[in-house]
Amino acid sequence: MLAVAAVSQSSVDPLAGLAVGERPEPSVPDGWTTVAVRAAALNHHDLFSLRGVGLPADRLPMILGCDAAGVSADGEDVIVHAVVGDPAAGGGDETLDPRRSLLSELYPGTLAEVVAVPRRNLVPKPASLSFAEAACLPTAWLTAYRMIVNRAGLPSAGGGTLLVQGAGGGVSTAAIMIGKAAGHTVFVTSRDASKRAQAMKLGADEAFEAGARLPVKMDAVIETVGAATWEHSVRALRPGGRIVCAGATSGANPPAELNRIFFLQLSVIGSTMGTRDELADLATLVDRAGLRPPIADVRPLADARASFVKLARGEVFGKLVLTVSPR
Numbered sequence: 001m002l003a004v005a006a007v008s009q010s011s012v013d014p015l016a017g018l019a020v021g022e023r024p025e026p027s028v029p030d031g032w033t034t035v036a037v038r039a040a041a042l043n044h045h046d047l048f049s050l051r052g053v054g055l056p057a058d059r060l061p062m063i064l065g066c067d068a069a070g071v072s073a074d075g076e077d078v079i080v081h082a083v084v085g086d087p088a089a090g091g092g093d094e095t096l097d098p099r100r101s102l103l104s105e106l107y108p109g110t111l112a113e114v115v116a117v118p119r120r121n122l123v124p125k126p127a128s129l130s131f132a133e134a135a136c137l138p139t140a141w142l143t144a145y146r147m148i149v150n151r152a153g154l155p156s157a158g159g160g161t162l163l164v165q166g167a168g169g170g171v172s173t174a175a176i177m178i179g180k181a182a183g184h185t186v187f188v189t190s191r192d193a194s195k196r197a198q199a200m201k202l203g204a205d206e207a208f209e210a211g212a213r214l215p216v217k218m219d220a221v222i223e224t225v226g227a228a229t230w231e232h233s234v235r236a237l238r239p240g241g242r243i244v245c246a247g248a249t250s251g252a253n254p255p256a257e258l259n260r261i262f263f264l265q266l267s268v269i270g271s272t273m274g275t276r277d278e279l280a281d282l283a284t285l286v287d288r289a290g291l292r293p294p295i296a297d298v299r300p301l302a303d304a305r306a307s308f309v310k311l312a313r314g315e316v317f318g319k320l321v322l323t324v325s326p327r
Helices: 044-051 137-151 170-181 193-201 230-236 258-263 276-289 301-313
Strands: 002-006 018-022 032-041 067-072 077-080 114-118 122-124 161-164 185-190 206-209 218-223 237-245 267-270 295-300 319-323
Touching: 002 301, 018 301, 044 301, 067 137, 077 137, 122 276, 137 170, 137 218, 137 237, 137 276, 161 170, 170 185, 170 218, 170 276, 185 193, 193 206, 218 230, 230 237, 230 258, 295 301, 301 319
Parallel strands: 161 185, 161 218, 185 206, 218 237, 237 267, 295 319
Antiparallel strands: 002 018, 032 067, 032 114, 032 319, 067 077, 077 122
């Protein structure tokens, strides 16, 4: 089958290890099934794997990709949940299973004509979503959904205030749209004026220069940037507010601001991906609210290298999607 794989790794030139070509179809363990992929979306996780982060060299070659939508072996249109884990081992939450992994870490990923997954990892695809749109949900959108709906402590009926740091990234873009769909006031920051403008088009209430003084204090901050925005995130919160952190692209070790954190009783909450049930809830929300993940580029799986070049250069606002024709 045609697939996109990491065959070597380099922190300097990660795309040197990218191979697009024929690979064996995945094995199907007991309790697993196959999905004929119709669309798959790229994530920075794929670049990290090519750099040697989170993917040991002894597992190469490894088919890349976490996100996909396609047709199950039973003929159903489905979305693939990327977290491979045991809910029981995580107290009912597979993301807390100490042995959890993502597709493309221990098991072949979704950038292929066929992917094998546990049966429980299949979520029905809403008919209102195209395969390309549905393929954008399992990583960035699910991460944002969990952060806002289940980790940020915002009012369930809406009316909260939310700051999203760093417009343009997959999680931050999803957070703007999900935050608005949940009924919250959403502010966003970016150093890039064009990204601020695009964030406003997605529904943000206000867009500010990175580090700008905000007109009101926030109930919660969505933080995926790290060192470059951490001080601003801490100072943007009201007493008792929460930073929900799911990334640190600019650096993982900013000054902690402990005096402000304890004096204002702030909370710092970690969040990673989401459960299969949260993905199902997200799909329902996207369907009901008429949300559509912004897609920057769609091209065939065979042209994956061009999409990886765009991802590596950070040239896009929205998801990069690869499509697969029915066999």
